[in-house]
Amino acid sequence: MTSVVARPLTASIEQSLPLEEADYRFLRDLIHARSGITLGDHKQRLLQGRLQRRLRSLKLDSFAAYCERVRNDPEPEMAALLSAVSTNVTRFFRESHHFDYLAKELLPKWLAAGRTRLRLWSAGCASGEEAYTLAMVLERAVRESGRSVDALILATDLSIEALEAANAGVYRVDELTDVPADLRTRWFMRGTGLHEGEARIRPELREWIRFQRLNLLERWPMQGQFDVIFCRNVVIYFDRDGKRRLFSRFAGQIQSRGYLFLGHSESMAGLSEDFDLIGRSIYQHRPGNMA
Ligand SMILES: C[S@@+](CC[C@H](N)C(=O)[O-])C[C@H]1O[C@@H](n2cnc3c(N)ncnc32)[C@H](O)[C@@H]1O
Known part of the structure; x- marks a missing residue:
């Protein structure tokens, strides 16, 4: 969790008001x-x-x-x-095999096929590290392909505090250890003076992302469908019915053969017929089974 959204539980247990x-x-x-x-x-x-x-x-x-x-x-x-x-624990390049799969398999395949539009969704983005990681991976793939692509990452969460931190895009330098050195140099500006020990995301990377408050249980205003949905370490707090309903809604919001990434301890087993498990907590929408 970033320092920006860290919350002390209480100043002192003695002073805290009791919850009956x-x-x-x-x-x-x-x-x-x-x-x-x-x-x-x-x-x-x-x-x-x-x-x-x-x-x-x-x-x-x-x-x-x-x-x-x-x-x-x-x-x-x-x-x-x-x-x-809400629990907003997150970090850059968390479960990095998901970003490897995106960078080495999906994006090269789509870009080589001449795709000109890509939509990714970080659903439950917390303080933004997941969305900025997606942006770094996406930007690099697009740049290296030499193509012009209309690409956008929607990043949503229900926590106002977490979204404020995500929007600010300021992190402690010691939170960047999992960011590869070349990407750290390219996308983070080191703070000086009062901001020593902080790093700010460059605005050019921020432009790839739209942060928005959205409760996954409420109405989704998005019109189009996504190629990729990351919803990692979010449904861990949901009961079976909640997970089932959410996966079914994701099936309706994802492209046919689109990809859904869950957290390492989350699974769709017995909860959805709309996706096939194709990798470590990576699911692909099953064609012909559009919700
Ligand atoms: C543990 S964080 C995971 C962050 C990131 N996806 C990752 O894996 O590092 C879970 C996030 O899900 C959000 N969340 C939980 N229930 C939600 C809901 N019903 N709608 C939207 N966001 C929700 C929380 O606010 C929290 O920021």
Whole structure:
């Protein structure tokens, strides 16, 4: 997780407002209904910690008061509640074999075939590292092909805080260790003075990406279909029905024979008939099975 979105659980456990069982169950059920994120029984202290800052900023002195407010008028609070509860851990070139597959198999094949339009989606992009990694890989493939391509990466998340960090594109230098040296030199500007130890993404790379808030459980405004969808380490928090519904929606939003990448501990086994497993957590849309 980048320093920009790092959140201390609480200043001190002693000072933290207690979250009672009934209030926990209310919030847990609401979070599940609105985001698909499942919090087990052992996550009560975690949620209590994550929401302390939110209660303080709303000047509320108890979780009972917070729950009453949310119960009476949930909408204005949903984005902040879901932001507080989401886990945004990520890093550049995470599960690098996925980016190798894209760089060595998919992009050369498509570019050699004369494709002029490419659409990629980082669904659950957290603080942006996945989307910037995709942009570095995509830009290099397009540049090396010498072709002119209309290429765009849509990067979405439900967390406002994470998206702010993604938009800012500023990371700690020690978070760049997995970025190959040539790409680090090309795409990151080292901070000086007060910004020593930071690195900012160059605007030319940022131009390949459109960051947007989107809750995967709500309506998707996108019209076109994607060649590639990365949805990694997101459905890990969803129950089976939530995963099944999401995979079925992805099938409707992906090109025939398009590719869906999941996280290393995630699987579609028994949850979708629309995709074939073709590599390590890499799925291909099955032709003739368009949703
Ligand atoms: C652990 S991060 C994964 C980031 C990145 N994909 C990776 O693999 O490194 C999971 C992200 O999914 C987002 N997320 C969880 N539920 C979501 C939902 N219903 N809609 C959109 N984003 C969601 C969280 O906000 C979080 O930023």
